[in-house]
Amino acid sequence: MAEAEAHGHGGETRRDFIYLLGGAMGAIGAAAFAWPLIDSLSPAADTKAASTTEVDLSAIKEGQAVTVKWRGSPVFIRYRTKDEIARAVKDDKASMPDPQPDAARHQDGKPQWLVMLGVCTHLGCIPLGQSSSDKKGDFGGWFCPCHGSHYDTAGRIRKGPAPKNLPVPDYRFVTDTRIVVGEKPKKAAA
Amino acid sequence: MAMQPAPQPRWMRWVDSRLPIFGSMAHFNAYPTPKNLNYWWTFGSFAAITLVVMLVTGIVLAMHYTPHVDHAFDSIERIMRDVNHGWLLRYVHANGAAMFFLVVYIHIFRGLYYGSYKAPRELVWWFGIIILLCMMATAFMGYVLPWGQMSYWAAKVITNLFSAIPLVGEGITTWLWGGFAVDNPTLNRFFSLHYLLPFVIVGLVVMHIWSFHAVGNGNPLGIDVKSPKDTLPFHPYYTVKDVFCIGIFLLVFAAFVFFAPNFMGHPDNYIPADSLVTPAHIVPEWYFLPFYAILRATPDILFINAKLAGVIAMFGSILLLFLLPWLDNSKVRSANYRPAYRVAFWLFVIDCIVLGFCGAAAPEGIWLDISRIATAWYFFHFLILVPIIARTERPKPLPFSISEPVVKTAARA
Ligand code: HEM
Numbered sequence A: 001m002a003e004a005e006a007h008g009h010g011g012e013t014r015r016d017f018i019y020l021l022g023g024a025m026g027a028i029g030a031a032a033f034a035w036p037l038i039d040s041l042s043p044a045a046d047t048k049a050a051s052t053t054e055v056d057l058s059a060i061k062e063g064q065a066v067t068v069k070w071r072g073s074p075v076f077i078r079y080r081t082k083d084e085i086a087r088a089v090k091d092d093k094a095s096m097p098d099p100q101p102d103a104a105r106h107q108d109g110k111p112q113w114l115v116m117l118g119v120c121t122h123l124g125c126i127p128l129g130q131s132s133s134d135k136k137g138d139f140g141g142w143f144c145p146c147h148g149s150h151y152d153t154a155g156r157i158r159k160g161p162a163p164k165n166l167p168v169p170d171y172r173f174v175t176d177t178r179i180v181v182g183e184k185p186k187k188a189a190a
Numbered sequence B: 001m002a003m004q005p006a007p008q009p010r011w012m013r014w015v016d017s018r019l020p021i022f023g024s025m026a027h028f029n030a031y032p033t034p035k036n037l038n039y040w041w042t043f044g045s046f047a048a049i050t051l052v053v054m055l056v057t058g059i060v061l062a063m064h065y066t067p068h069v070d071h072a073f074d075s076i077e078r079i080m081r082d083v084n085h086g087w088l089l090r091y092v093h094a095n096g097a098a099m100f101f102l103v104v105y106i107h108i109f110r111g112l113y114y115g116s117y118k119a120p121r122e123l124v125w126w127f128g129i130i131i132l133l134c135m136m137a138t139a140f141m142g143y144v145l146p147w148g149q150m151s152y153w154a155a156k157v158i159t160n161l162f163s164a165i166p167l168v169g170e171g172i173t174t175w176l177w178g179g180f181a182v183d184n185p186t187l188n189r190f191f192s193l194h195y196l197l198p199f200v201i202v203g204l205v206v207m208h209i210w211s212f213h214a215v216g217n218g219n220p221l222g223i224d225v226k227s228p229k230d231t232l233p234f235h236p237y238y239t240v241k242d243v244f245c246i247g248i249f250l251l252v253f254a255a256f257v258f259f260a261p262n263f264m265g266h267p268d269n270y271i272p273a274d275s276l277v278t279p280a281h282i283v284p285e286w287y288f289l290p291f292y293a294i295l296r297a298t299p300d301i302l303f304i305n306a307k308l309a310g311v312i313a314m315f316g317s318i319l320l321l322f323l324l325p326w327l328d329n330s331k332v333r334s335a336n337y338r339p340a341y342r343v344a345f346w347l348f349v350i351d352c353i354v355l356g357f358c359g360a361a362a363p364e365g366i367w368l369d370i371s372r373i374a375t376a377w378y379f380f381h382f383l384i385l386v387p388i389i390a391r392t393e394r395p396k397p398l399p400f401s402i403s404e405p406v407v408k409t410a411a412r413a
């Protein structure tokens, strides 16, 4: 008797509703359990924690560059010469894939210090240009040999397959000659 | 024609009446196979035996390998120098991957020539492409395990392909890496997946074989089996042929393992991974070169930047194969009876080889131009040439049945 009632006479029945509800609960349950599995692959707490690097700039001479490691990637730090800065500023209005004025590439009042991730925005190779004997590309900055991307003296992409300028990480001047990479700069007050 | 099954011993009957495994194996043995299959049809068994070789050597290698950035490279060197026969296991596994691709590529070209992808074998073709994709993922992640310079930079460049996806790309790469660069979490998960995927491939191979057993093998004439006269039982006719050919294949395989084990490898991968220095010339293993060429050749297309366009073209070049049964709607399967398609086929083979050379060369000057032309031809072939030929070509007359031309040539001899 109960059976006949559940099957109903065409149209929706209680049983259809229970199927639907059961199916939906199963799907929600599976999705809820999938999330921790998927999210466990994202950077773990210790990976995220080990994420500042302090650098002493006092030993770097004008025209020189050093590479430090931050979060597993190289950070390029360059003490730019007057010429290099002038060349970058002059090109501010030139057409480029990812337009940015030179002023947006360094911190206020410190145009000589260029701090960027040394990771080509194309497919992640390390561009050449840190040592004085390196090939620096058509714009005198950096050149990525993997697929031929040219960056200028402000680390902006000018030619080749890379779509973006070399990224500028968060960094903060602790003193005039020390920076911490991975920390936001203090607001204008400093 | 069908062979009488030998009477089963009692214990087999006991098992079969509970779980019919021997009965199903008999089905395999008696499986009616077209009698005109040529040697190109043996590459499927080469692929199967190679998969087994990879599983066996891989499982034993994994007993000696350490998936940690500080120890991976050294554990490989220890396998090479100290583990008993470790050098053999590793060289078989490393060269086995290359042999696997060689065999599977020939197997795919066989399919392209003889129209094996056409009705009713579309699903066979689809499972084949999925197997190819899984093989590529497996081989890529396996190559990362030794944690040499090429391993590291392959991992970096390939995972960065995903950063081309607008908006979510960066997030996806961080998630893939489990960090902010390719590092220990990346190596660990690659090892886990490198262990898993070959077993997924085994499952896919079962589906692949099941799907052509359901409709029967194709054959070089491309016509359907008309009567039992057109077929032979798989065993012993094709088991013997396949085993004989596997013997020859293994000789070639062994020649590489014993006489030129590093011929297909890159010396740079014997330098431990260094996240601060990219090798001067990074190239993938030979079996990825054509796709790498497509990736690098693609320029900005309309509003899509070159990076994203390259990634789309590269993945598209494989995904396109899924559509082939509909792009080529000619009813005639075998290129032997399709004069125009046959020319297009050989041009396509040449195009793929040219792309391979482009992938190995630096993407500058003349090589960049050649890569672009060859990439354009790749897509032109599938999207324009093949559909047009299928719709306009006048095929040669087909033989009436599989046994007809065989009987005729026999009579002439
Ligand atoms: C579809 C089948 C497979 C393919 C195409 C494949 C491919 C590869 C490749 C290309 C390498 C790098 C070789 C080198 O340069 O040293 C490798 C390494 C490795 N594979 Fe596999 N593999 C397969 C199956 C397996 C299986 C089933 C396992 C174990 C469960 C395994 C375990 C390993 C280990 C431990 C290494 C590191 C040792 C070494 O580099 O020789 N592989 N694999």
Ligand code: FES
Pocket (backbone or CB within 6 Å): A120, A121, A122, A123, A124, A125, A144, A145, A146, A147, A148, A149, A160, A161, A162
């Ligand atoms: S990774 Fe730098 S150009 Fe491709």
